[in-house]
Amino acid sequence: MKYMLLIYSTESDWTEEEREACMVKSTEVCHELNEKGQFLAASPLHPVSMATSVRVREGKRLITDGPFAETTEQLGGYYIIDVENLDEAIAVASQIPPAKKGTVEIRPIFELPEIPVKQ
Template sequence: MQYLIMAMETADEFAEREDPERGPEYWAGWEAYLAALAESGVLTGTGGLHPPATSTTVRLRDGQRLVHDGPFAETKEQLGGYFAIEVPDLDAALEWAARCPAAARGAVEVRPLMTPEYYASTGAG
């Protein structure tokens, strides 16, 4: 089954990325996690995101496109990156989520992916 592990990070963690003193330790944790996912063969995709301040939110209202700088939600934790994995079940996905560096200070959200096989099983695809 395929799952998406979403790493939710705090403002401090986003700041660590660019900090000359704290950055190397920050990135070392992520590099080790990514290497473990890749070496195990469960990783199917990944990507990191720039800080929330770089985001743009788009809404369509009454046929008009409304564009706002910044993230959609004002929360303590924002999406910092994701890892798509293929594992036997939710328990295995949760094990990988617990190993994610964001779990120690931010949060990690895990969701099943709606794959082409899923859509085919529902008659939608």
């Protein structure tokens, strides 16, 4: 089953040294998952200050600088994994460094065969 792991944390909680160590460990996790055939994708996101939100209301497009919701934790990155079950997804999420400072949300991916997938 495919899962998306959404990484949330408060951007200002990370020192530059912690951020660099997080990148190193996160890259290691990606390589470990790849060796097991469980890795599909992962990437950090640019800071929330670079976000743009789009809403369409009554046929009109509304564009706002910034994230969708004003919260203390921001979406900072993601992993897409292919594991047997939720327990395995929880085990992977527990290895990701941001789980120690923020939250890793695990969401099953609803696959639609009609949507093209780049190989």
